[in-house]
Amino acid sequence: MSVEFLDGGIILGFIEDDEAFNGSVQDRFACLDTNHDGLLSYSEMLQELQSLRMIETHFGIDEKTDPKELSRVYDSLFVQYDRDSNGTVDMEEFKAETKRMMLDIANDLGFLPVQMILDEDSFLKKAVEREFTKLQSDISAYFIPINKISQLALSMEMGRRKAESAIPVSVSESLTLSPSSTDAGNQIHSL
Ligand SMILES: [Ca+2]
Ligand SMILES: [Ca+2]
Numbered sequence: 732m733s734v735e736f737l738d739g740g741i742i743l744g745f746i747e748d749d750e751a752f753n754g755s756v757q758d759r760f761a762c763l764d765t766n767h768d769g770l771l772s773y774s775e776m777l778q779e780l781q782s783l784r785m786i787e788t789h790f791g792i793d794e795k796t797d798p799k800e801l802s803r804v805y806d807s808l809f810v811q812y813d814r815d816s817n818g819t820v821d822m823e824e825f826k827a828e829t830k831r832m833m834l835d836i837a838n839d840l841g842f843l844p845v846q847m848i849l850d851e852d853s854f855l856k857k858a859v860e861r862e863f864t865k866l867q868s869d870i871s872a873y874f875i876p877i878n879k880i881s882q883l884a885l886s887m888e889m890g891r892r893k894a895e896s897a898i899p900v901s902v903s904e905s906l907t908l909s910p911s912s913t914d915a916g917n918q919i920h921s922l
Contacts, residue, residue, distance in 0.1 A: 733851065735859045738844040742837035744865070745858035746830050755857045756826045762852075770819040773809055780805045782850055783832070829854060 746752050763775050771779075812820040812828045820828075833854060849856040 732848055733856070734846055735849050735856065736844045737840065737847050737849075737855060737859060738842050739837035739840040740842055741862045742833050742840065742855070742858050745854075745861050746833050746837075748861065751857070751861045752830070753826070755854060756829055757822070759829075759852070759854070760822055760825050770821055771812075771825060772819055776809055776812065776820055777805065780808045782853060783808060833858075 759779070760771070763771050763779055765775055809820070810816070812824055814824050814827070836855070847855065849859065
């Protein structure tokens with residue numbers, strides 16, 4: 732569990748990022764599919780349905796704790812996943828319903844960030860993690876890393892010192908050179 736700031740934009744960014752979203756959905760599906768038959772039975776889905784109910788509780792929609800009521804909630808959630816009503820949830824059904832639910836949450840949230848307690852392996856947490864990684868790579872793309880800055884400052888300082896130490900030399904050179912060069916000029920003219 733961790734407390735994260737979340738808004739609709741973060742969720743939308745996640746579900747529109749095919750690589751991130753499909754990867755997370757496939758990972759979760761594989762975790763839930765304990766007998767590895769490529770389908771999720773009601774009992775395999777129960778863990779997911781329980782975590783979904785928790786999200787709903789955070790939104791203040793569902794406060795029911797009566798076991799009969801709860802199993803009714805899980806039944807209706809399962810039916811939402813099992814779109815062809817064959818009693819199991821396949822990968823496409825799981826992906827489609829997860830996307831639809833995330834879209835609903837994104838629409839409910841809007842673009843004002845809210846603080847939410849998230850499960851470490853929840854899709855919402857994945858959305859936050861993706862946003863954070865994206866933000867970090869955006870920052871490193873726009874800003875020079877700190878060690879580069881200090882290198883730059885060092886080479887600028889070296890350049891400044893070099894220039895300072897060069898000034899007396901060039902002044903004395905120009906002082907000694909200018910009469911002779913004038914002489915040379917005069918000589919050219921006189922020749
Ligand atoms: Ca299974
Ligand atoms: Ca099905």
